[in-house]
Amino acid sequence: MxxxxxxxxxxxxxxxxxxxxxxxxxxxxxxxxxxxxxxxxxxxxxxxxxxxxxxxxxxxxxxxxxxxxxxxxxxxxxxxxxxxxxxxxxxxxxxxxxxxxxxxxxxxxxxxxxxxxxxxxxxxxxxVPVGEGAMAALLGLEFDQAAEVASEAAQGEVCAAANDNGGGQVVVSGARKAVERAIEIAKTKGAKRSMLLPVSAPFHCSxxxxxxxxxxxxxxxxxxxxxxxxxxxxxxxxxxxxxxxxxxxxxxxxxxxxxxxxxxxxxxxxxxxxxxxxxxxxxxxxxxxxxxxxxxxxxxxxxxxxxxxxxxx
Structure with missing residues (x-):
């Protein structure tokens, strides 16, 4: 084995x-x-x-x-x-x-x-100053779908896929307002659940x-x-x-x-x-x-x- x-x-x-x-x-x-x-x-x-x-x-x-x-x-x-x-x-x-x-x-x-x-x-x-960044888990979307959500949500700010955890679990990271937009957009794309994560900084993004x-x-x-x-x-x-x-x-x-x-x-x-x-x-x-x-x-x-x-x- x-x-x-x-x-x-x-x-x-x-x-x-x-x-x-x-x-x-x-x-x-x-x-x-x-x-x-x-x-x-x-x-x-x-x-x-x-x-x-x-x-x-x-x-x-x-x-x-x-x-x-x-x-x-x-x-x-x-x-x-x-x-x-x-x-x-x-x-x-x-x-x-x-x-x-x-x-x-x-x-x-x-x-x-x-x-x-x-x-x-x-x-x-x-x-990143506390409160200016955020991360969110998008559940029920495959990676390509989640990446599209992040791109659409960016609107000139940073928002990107941060963790591709598999099984329809992708975490996005970036500017707080952009991540909040991603949560709303994900709902329209068929996500089962999307929520902000209790983290103090937007890890794994630019x-x-x-x-x-x-x-x-x-x-x-x-x-x-x-x-x-x-x-x-x-x-x-x-x-x-x-x-x-x-x-x-x-x-x-x-x-x-x-x-x-x-x-x-x-x-x-x-x-x-x-x-x-x-x-x-x-x-x-x-x-x-x-x-x-x-x-x-x-x-x-x-x-x-x-x-x-x-x-x-």
Whole structure:
């Protein structure tokens, strides 16, 4: 069986995330400690105790979601002699999850990944003043239809498809008024439901260019090794292993669309039949189920999940 390991993005955060892992495994506690030390912040306390509104802040949610994913990977390695490169054909992550995937595959250290994601979150928040941008989910429209809706709604402002999540779920991003127009237009095009998302900035559109420029600088100062497992990149929906190319794609990813549907189809075409979501929540598992044909889907985020998964390998 050919497996791909996937890593979730923003929206998967919840108060209490990772606490059971830390209580059950010293290896997980080590990871949370490394992240806290790298950031000079007691992020693990915020993850476990809240408040939710602080955890949801982009600069906190991004490193927190990564920390849980890497705590799972470290625990699999320590508890079951798990070696990612022996078990995975590909790694892939949704938006910030791409950093988690690369850290899992040894491209970044956990400390560098935490600092990069903290800065990424801050840069994305700074790029557009609060209230001026928005994102909306258009449900029940295929990608081409949603892209047409975004184009029609733009009217000289920015409005573009940001996440192609598959199964008739496309997220658009841009100037708030343009995104609000997209919601209304989508209703006339047959969308089952369209709604604004509770995010603080319009991710994955051209309004994020200042954040992309900042991440180019940040990534330029960090050691980036070739991953032990090829990455299926958000921007290209195809494999990449060259460090210079990965660095370039991580910069482009800030303004570029997350091509998740195409990424899953690419991995399936390459022989992947089992998708393992690593970390908090099961959002990616739901997406994969809508995209791939009869995939095996596993989620590994709790001590029980870890123990069950180790019995399968």
């Amino acid at each position: 050919t497996r791909a390991f996937t890593f979730p993005g923003q929206g998967s955060q919840a108060v209490g995330m990772g606490r059971e892992l830390a209580e059950a495994f010293a290896s997980a506690r080590e990871v949370f400690g490394e992240v806290d030390d790298a950031l000079g912040q007691n992020l693990s306390k915020l993850m476990w105790e809240g408040p939710q509104e602080d955890l949801t802040l982009t600069e906190n949610a991004q490193p927190a979601i990564m920390a849980v994913s890497l705590a799972v990977i470290r625990t699999l390695e320590k508890e079951g002699s798990f070696v990612l490169s022996d078990k995975a054909a590909f790694v892939a992550g949704h938006s910030l999850g791409e950093y988690s995937a690369l850290a899992a595959a040894g491209s970044f250290t956990i400390a560098d990944t935490a600092r990069l994601l903290k800065r990424r979150g801050q840069a994305m928040q700074r790029a 309004l994020m260019q200042p954040a992309a420029d900042e991440m180019a600088e940040a990534l330029g100062g960090v050691d980036l090794k070739s991953p032990s497992v090829p990455l299926v990149a958000n921007v290209t929906a195809s494999r990449v292993a060259d460090p210079a190319t990965i660095r370039d794609l991580l910069v482009k990813q800030v303004t570029g669309m997350v091509r998740w549907r195409e990424s899953v189809l690419y991995m399936e075409a390459e022989g992947v039949s089992s998708f393992v979501e690593v970390g908090a929540g099961k959002a990616l598992s739901g997406m994969v189920k809508r995209i791939a044909k009869e995939p095996e889907i596993l989620s590994v985020g709790t001590p029980g999940d870890v123990e069950a998964f180790l019995k399968t390998i």
